[in-house]
Amino acid sequence: MNVFKIRILVSIIVLIVIMMSVAGFSAPAIEVDVGRIVSDISPTMTGIFIEDINFGADGGLYAELVKNRSFEFDWPLMGWQLVKKEGADGRILVLRDNNRSRNPRYIRLLIHQAGEGFLLKNSGFRGMGIKRGIEYRFRVDTRLVQGDFTRLRIEIVDTQGKVLAKGQVNGISSDWKTLKCRMKAREQTARGSLNIWIEGSGQLEMDNVSLFPGDTWKGRENGLRADLVQLLVDMKPGFFRFPGGCIVEGYNLSQRYQWKHTIGDPMERIWNINRWNFEFKHRLTPDYFQSYGLGFYEYFLLAEDMGAEPMPIINCGMACQFNTAELMPMDQIGPLVQDALDLIEFANGSADSEWGKIRSDMGHPDPFDMKMIGIGNEQWGPQYIERYQIFAKAIKDKYPDMALIAATGSDGSIFPDGHREIDYLWSKWRELKPEIVDEHFYRKPEWFLENTDWYDTYQREGPGLFVGEYAAQSAGVASPDNRNTWKCALYEAAFMIGMERNADLVRMSCYAPLFGHEDAWQWRPDLIWFDNLNAYGSANYYVQKLFSIHTGTHLVLTTVKDVPVLDTTKTALHASATLDQTSDEVIIKVVNAADMPVDVFLDLKGIEEIAGESCVILLSSKSLEDENSLQVPQKIVPAESFLNISGTQFIYQFEPYSLTIIRVPVKK
Ligand code: AHR
Numbered sequence: 001m002n003v004f005k006i007r008i009l010v011s012i013i014v015l016i017v018i019m020m021s022v023a024g025f026s027a028p029a030i031e032v033d034v035g036r037i038v039s040d041i042s043p044t045m046t047g048i049f050i051e052d053i054n055f056g057a058d059g060g061l062y063a064e065l066v067k068n069r070s071f072e073f074d075w076p077l078m079g080w081q082l083v084k085k086e087g088a089d090g091r092i093l094v095l096r097d098n099n100r101s102r103n104p105r106y107i108r109l110l111i112h113q114a115g116e117g118f119l120l121k122n123s124g125f126r127g128m129g130i131k132r133g134i135e136y137r138f139r140v141d142t143r144l145v146q147g148d149f150t151r152l153r154i155e156i157v158d159t160q161g162k163v164l165a166k167g168q169v170n171g172i173s174s175d176w177k178t179l180k181c182r183m184k185a186r187e188q189t190a191r192g193s194l195n196i197w198i199e200g201s202g203q204l205e206m207d208n209v210s211l212f213p214g215d216t217w218k219g220r221e222n223g224l225r226a227d228l229v230q231l232l233v234d235m236k237p238g239f240f241r242f243p244g245g246c247i248v249e250g251y252n253l254s255q256r257y258q259w260k261h262t263i264g265d266p267m268e269r270i271w272n273i274n275r276w277n278f279e280f281k282h283r284l285t286p287d288y289f290q291s292y293g294l295g296f297y298e299y300f301l302l303a304e305d306m307g308a309e310p311m312p313i314i315n316c317g318m319a320c321q322f323n324t325a326e327l328m329p330m331d332q333i334g335p336l337v338q339d340a341l342d343l344i345e346f347a348n349g350s351a352d353s354e355w356g357k358i359r360s361d362m363g364h365p366d367p368f369d370m371k372m373i374g375i376g377n378e379q380w381g382p383q384y385i386e387r388y389q390i391f392a393k394a395i396k397d398k399y400p401d402m403a404l405i406a407a408t409g410s411d412g413s414i415f416p417d418g419h420r421e422i423d424y425l426w427s428k429w430r431e432l433k434p435e436i437v438d439e440h441f442y443r444k445p446e447w448f449l450e451n452t453d454w455y456d457t458y459q460r461e462g463p464g465l466f467v468g469e470y471a472a473q474s475a476g477v478a479s480p481d482n483r484n485t486w487k488c489a490l491y492e493a494a495f496m497i498g499m500e501r502n503a504d505l506v507r508m509s510c511y512a513p514l515f516g517h518e519d520a521w522q523w524r525p526d527l528i529w530f531d532n533l534n535a536y537g538s539a540n541y542y543v544q545k546l547f548s549i550h551t552g553t554h555l556v557l558t559t560v561k562d563v564p565v566l567d568t569t570k571t572a573l574h575a576s577a578t579l580d581q582t583s584d585e586v587i588i589k590v591v592n593a594a595d596m597p598v599d600v601f602l603d604l605k606g607i608e609e610i611a612g613e614s615c616v617i618l619l620s621s622k623s624l625e626d627e628n629s630l631q632v633p634q635k636i637v638p639a640e641s642f643l644n645i646s647g648t649q650f651i652y653q654f655e656p657y658s659l660t661i662i663r664v665p666v667k668k
Contacts, residue, residue, distance in 0.1 A: 147202010
């Protein structure tokens with residue numbers, strides 16, 4: 001349709017609306033008063049939260065292809081297999097030497113008879129994703145105890161044993177030595193594996209067997225999967241929360257997340273079982289451990305790459321309260337408090353401070369400029385308050401400008417006597433005044449649509465709000481039947497409009513969890529799905545991305561009138577508007593939750609004129625049950641078009657089941 005036709009159409013609709021109102025009918029209307037700024041909008045309004053759940057880090061974002069590379073799983077040979085060829089005889093011993101490395105286990109191959117050789121195989125994380133034309137970087141630490149081994153032949157093979165890439169490492173010696181080779185893949189497979197051919201007899205030791213693709217994000221060694229990082233970068237997240245989630249707390253305190261175990265030489269990091277390994281009996285994942293290859297240094301670096309504010313969450317002496325709920329006695333939490341202070345120094349200290357030097361030696365002399373820190377994840381009870389206060393005092397004494405994030409327990413956690421945990425915690429936060437309070441919502445989709453006014457009545461004075469975890473659960477909380485349906489995404493969009501309308505209070509928000517491996521997830525829904533080769537954003541991902549990209553700098557007064565209803569608890573039309581002072585645009589966001597188009601009279605007040613063509617971004621789908629998938633990853637994606645609006649009042653028809661964003665350039 002050309003511009004002339006659009007104008008005629010708009011004029012006709014305006015006329016109809018005027019006639020309807022004269023006749024006593026009233027059409028829905030959205031009034032945006034650009035002259036009435038309600039508040040600024042935090043640049044951190046929409047961010048991301050990465051937790052190593054669903055193979056999100058090991059087996060996912062962290063690009064290492066070898067599973068259990070250092071034999072540190074509870075079952076030291078999990079992921080490995082020793083195949084004896086014709087006439088070969090020998091076995092593997094697992095050794096532990098606490099003096100040799102922070103990462104104490106390694107293997108010794110006892111080869112009594114070489115025969116036609118031994119094959120040490122690694123199966124990868126549900127296979128290895130191998131791409132044609134990409135170079136793969138192999139490394140291994142070896143030591144010759146005795147015998148005639150001189151080299152190792154290396155292969156990457158597919159499920160049929162077809163060799164896709166091959167290389168060789170030489171120079172095995174009687175001292176521990178790191179041997180490396182590179183090899184280019186001739187073909188692609190999602191289920192590759194690694195073969196190490198051992199030829200000779202005697203005793204040979206091995207440790208830290210690693211295989212990385214050469215196409216990691218920014219080509220970094222020990223790097224991240226570039227396609228997954230790109231999806232994150234495209235979101236332009238305002239902040240980046242890490243590492244959890246319940247993973248911070250651990251099933252018990254000995255399994256809690258300890259950031260000092262995650263820095264320095266990747267081969268020297270201290271492994272830990274992943275709490276999601278055994279959390280869900282219906283989704284057991286016995287091969288899920290944390291190598292911490294994506295540790296705190298890589299985290300800060302990625303936050304910097306994305307231009308996102310880092311938001312580390314630390315353990316405050318409490319294990320997961322859904323699990324053991326172990327508490328560190330109050331007289332023993334000193335070292336944990338010191339860990340928190342040291343983390344801040346690692347991020348922000350000068351290169352000659354103790355922990356700043358470690359960061360600098362790892363390759364980043366400049367500080368990361370971390371401004372906030374979360375004390376605990378989903379903690380609750382008076383024991384939390386006690387511990388929070390100790391951490392808060394120590395941090396504020398040393399770093400008065402560091403913003404503190406306090407938790408409100410898990411969504412819906414209640415005391416045995418029935419009163420809501422969140423009320424108790426809020427009463428404490430009003431006294432203790434952390435800068436930010438974190439609330440979580442894992443609820444059915446309808447709840448999100450019915451509660452777009454959730455924050456309208458919150459007390460304004462006091463801490464800012466961080467909606468730190470939320471996601472509509474189509475079947476039930478953390479149910480394996482949950483799906484990333486368009487219904488979930490659309491209703492979350494309506495809730496996000498509610499958050500935006502309360503931008504004076506809600507300063508940050510992020511969806512959770514972020515990643516899900518198609519073959520290795522424990523929890524769904526998830527924002528981004530992937531397998532060993534491909535990745536795609538769910539419909540929810542596009543909602544998050546659109547809100548993040550089209551935030552604006554200031555919230556302006558927006559009134560929705562004569563809203564059509566869906567039923568007694570839900571309305572169909574939800575709207576908010578912001579002004580972007582950097583580009584002089586008004587950004588109007590509208591959710592139409594109805595199954596039919598809705599004509600809306602839009603009235604832009606407080607502006608002199610429209611200064612050019614508007615950009616319309618539409619995210620919609622025919623059915624609320626639609627979803628993106630590996631097979632059809634682009635079923636629900638934003639579409640952009642341009643619109644010529646002649647005056648400050650116009651009619652716009654919002655598509656059924658849609659999120660529409662209109663960016664109107666204005667002169668004020
Ligand atoms: O996002 C998954 C889990 O849900 C997080 O680890 C936890 O904080 C919440 O209960």
